[in-house]
Amino acid sequence: MDLGYAGATAVVTGASKGMGLAIAESLGAEGASVALMARGRDALESAARRVRDAGAPEVLPISVDMADADSIAAGYATVRDTWGGLNVLVHTVGPNAGRFEDLDDDDWHAAFDLGTMAAVRSVRAALPMLRSASWARIVTLSAHSIQRQSAGLVAYTASKAALASFTKNLSKTLGPENILVNCVCPGTIVTASFTEILKDVLAAEGLDSADPADVMTWVERTYGHPCDLGRAGLPDEIASATVYLASKRNSYVTGATVNVDGGSDFI
Incomplete structure (x- = not known):
């Protein structure tokens, strides 16, 4: 199945490892040029080699601190200055775990900065490029813990629940512009x-x-x-669902919160 990525450009946040890297590799294998955003320069360079080897025509590693609004804005400015446009934004970043009694206000602020506001800031910075593209998609990664709670993930889950809500609302906002917006909820x-x-x-x-x-x-x-x-599950299994939802081939799925969790359905 041709997913329509030939000539497309994509940003993947949190792309230096794990699910973000798997998604970036899959996008590259489908023919997209991919900008990788993460903090660590060495890890980014290693990830960039893997995405190039997967087949990406062009790879752009950009060091970005997703907890810093100015750093995020600068990262997307690099994408704009390099490519001039953008078809796909995949946002995978999330905060650390922690139990309620172990978290102070600063921890909660940090959780929402990474778990929710990083996505808000990414979309804000990417949206002018997405709007000018011939087709555009946004996919965020939330978590199955938003429906199946764990005590050790209280701030993480709260921020990811906010992210899912933001994504759903964004799909309504951008639907009339034919920008499709979906949320993937990975299991373990x-x-x-x-x-x-x-x-x-x-x-x-x-x-x-x-x-x-x-x-x-x-x-x-x-x-x-x-x-x-x-x-x-494995990172490639998250990548498969995400890369379809982010593709030109996906022309009618928007506003969905998709569980990719091996059937750990929620009671």
Whole structure:
């Protein structure tokens, strides 16, 4: 299936690792030129090589602090000055976890800066370019915890719920301009950072943090959140859904909040 990315340009935030990198690689493989936004320059350069190897005609690594409004504006100015236009914005950035009793006001402000306001600022900066394009799409990444709560994700989930609401509203605002806007809610996804952070925790229970089935076993034991497929997901599985929603081929899906979670449906 031709998704219509030939000649297209895309921005992916949080693109230096995990789901963001998988999405950027998939966009490149489909023929889009991709701007990668993240903080770490070394990680960005490594990611850029991978996206080029995937087939992207042009890759633009841009160091951006998504908690800083001026840095975000400067990043999109670089895209505008380099390409002159933009077809796709995929926003994947999110805040850290934490329990309610461990969070002060600064932590809450930081969570909403990354979990919600980074997307607001990205859309604000990208919108003039998206409006001038022959076709345009926006996809945000929220989280399945907005419907299935976990105590350790209170500020994270609140900011991601706000992001989902913002995305839904934006689809109504931009629908008359034929700019399609959708939200993807990943379930438990086994990324390299997830594997590393939880390696010792799962090993203490005789489980492998790189094994999707073991990860879901741990999630069900710890949080009571099983999924129908009996395993966690992989970044490429988030990328597949996201890249379709962000494509020219998608001509009628907008305002959707799409669960990509292995069937861990919500009660």
